[in-house]
Amino acid sequence: MLTHRQIRYFLAVVDAGQISAAAKALNVSQSAVTLSIKDMEERLGAMLFERLPTGLRLTRAGQQFQHHARDIAASFEAAMKSVVSIDESITGHIRLGMSWTLSSYFAIPVMEQFWRKHPQIEVELIEAPRENLEQALVEGQLDLALVLTSNLSRDLGLTSRTFHKSKRHLWVSVDHPLAKQKQVSLADIAQHSYAILRSDEADRQALTYWNEQTGQPHIKLESASIEAVRSLVASGQAVSILSDVIYRPWTLEGRRVEKIEVLEPIPTMDVGIAWKASRELNTAEELLLQAFN
Template identity: 40%
Template sequence: MAITLRQIRYFVATAEVGQISQAALHLNISQSAVTSAIKELEGTLAVQLFSRSPQGMSLTDSGRHFLNHAYTVLRSVDDALNIPHADSDTIGSLSLAASYTVQGYFLPFHLQRLSQWYPNIQIELFEQERADIEQSLVDNRFDMAVVLTANLTHPEIASETLFNSERRLWLPSHHPLSRNTNLSLADIATEPFIMLTVDEAHQSAMRYWEQSGHSPNVILRTTSVESVRSMVANGLGISILSDLVYRPWSLEGRRIETRSLDEVHPMSVGLAWRRDKAFTPAMHGIREYFRQAFVAPQLNTVRR
């Protein structure tokens, strides 16, 4: 029996979240479909990819080895399906700003693809805080920016959200709360909480905490996502962060699990520019690339 992309995608989703129920939720399919796909994959490979326990699914040595190959397969398929039709006619330069989270966890892949789509557009990249980015857009020092659009405040800035990245509860593997599928902020209010502060994450967090009528038990405020990841994985606390920055393993090789929280709003990523700015061909090109990469697939999904 041949291995299918469906099996690989379901395997990767389960490996990343460590729970079939959570993988099914992320994939918007039934748990039985995920279970069947993994059993079929294990049967074809003749190896056990996961160790099953009441706490979830843990990769075996064979599973960890196969995960690296699975990522390579999915990246190759994605690249093949998105081979760009290079537009050599669009010529120009563009100054593009990005906030820390966007630059570190989102933009590099798309910069590489933009160089393929538009080989004659020269992009000068800057990383700054949101307030500085907004003022520089207003002052025409930057042409465009890729930012967290919900944080924008300046009335002269226009924006277009490309996608929403869910914020979820991060837990160390086998944490008692991981046994619960329906969690609220009230359930985690007394837990030691690690608060990320970069890109105004703490301000966004306090908005949904205040709306819930509860407060987090903050034991550390940090600008480092990797610090949050390591502290959570080592059982020193919990946190709430976006799927954009989620990775299932800490630098020490310890696992992080996630759970959804209905009261928490997603993180919105998109483009921003000065409202009255005349778009150059390079700006049109950048906007068209991101629309094709994010907005068009969403519209096609809605139509189906």
């Protein structure tokens, strides 16, 4: 039987791409990580990583296992948080703004645990585009905002704390020609129909990937609906480069979506909390920031 520690070690190696970097992040020896991965592969009867001169790369089996491993890690974390002690001594009212993507895929699970632990702290949730959230922070209409800090305006007197850097991968259907590759270039991607997500400025970010060298893909769909993009990708009619934050392997119709590493460097999607730099956070607000960390 695999242990939670092995799952943690495996995911650390996936994120770091190297045993040495993963060991450093985990604050354990390299041999501990190496032996853990070796034991996992023996128990599963499959190689999870390809050993390359520059580090490790997931095999197809490793990619499949990674999806389940992340679900296991998230479930374990949720179970741990569900039994934390309730603190009713701190009260407060927080106006928390959030963008659509983050309200759908990030905020509610965290807020559920926060409300359970701090029932006397009222958090009012307001969903709006980034520009509106920034203006509301400046004008004092919001206390905090859950935003993509990588997109945050730098000239409005706001400060922020980033707590998650999400990688972007190419999404493809299981039977798409590119699905057979472990890594693809932007030039390869440009040869296929493409779907653009028009949410939280993902469309603006997507347009920066392409140039004269890579070529421009044919845009088959532009949609504000992540499920529409996911369904089109799963049908094999288009591909898309999107953040791991919104990645789910299954569509509402039960079709599977795979994700593949892009050869060229793709900027991460940085998630964090922003607030007006001139104001000092109170205890309740600091607790909310800690909940998202």
